[in-house]
Amino acid sequence: MSRGVHVTLLVIVLGMVASGIGMMILSGAGPAVFGAPGAVMPDFHEVLPRRPHGLGARLMIALLAVHAGAALYHHFVRRDETLKRMW
Template identity: 60%
Template sequence: MEDAAALRVHVPIGVVILLLTLVRIGWWCFMDYKPASVPMPSWQDHASRAVHILFYVVILGTVASGIGMVILSGAGPIIFGGDLATLTDLFDYPPRRPHGIGARVIIVLLILHVGAALYHHLLKRDQLLRRMWFGAR
């Protein structure tokens, strides 16, 4: 039952993550001034772009699989105020596997992203973090 109660926090956080991701994609497409890249080997530039795109794809896929589990299980009304004792086991639904894989991939991408940022900041000292900050041009 403790896991079921955690869904009352987990699901709204997933919805917030979806909304923030959509806002970020919209910002990136329409409002971001996209400063020039710092000089780096082409493989690092390609890896950087791949990680950023993968972040969005995996986040959206993970949220979609979470929505799929809620819809297939009929858990929405239960999670948002119903009797948690009637909640079915979400591990029984097919979107559970991609949801778990997506969560693990997000963690790996986050580690790669933070590691690369620290590498540029602490070792290369190429002002990459300054370039990423709001208003830094």
């Protein structure tokens, strides 16, 4: 199960990167992000990759919570050395 969560986290991170780059390219936010004088951030509500980016963010938060919960479960309930091995 842990391997599946780790792989899913990596896939979501790559998806977040791809959708973030897509949002920046399609919206023209590059100058504002990289500090061009007088540039303002565009409205992202009309950009197509906005929904997958938001869904990826929510999935990542949920998986991180499950991951942390599993680590605490192994440490406090099962009392094995899993948490120590992570360091």
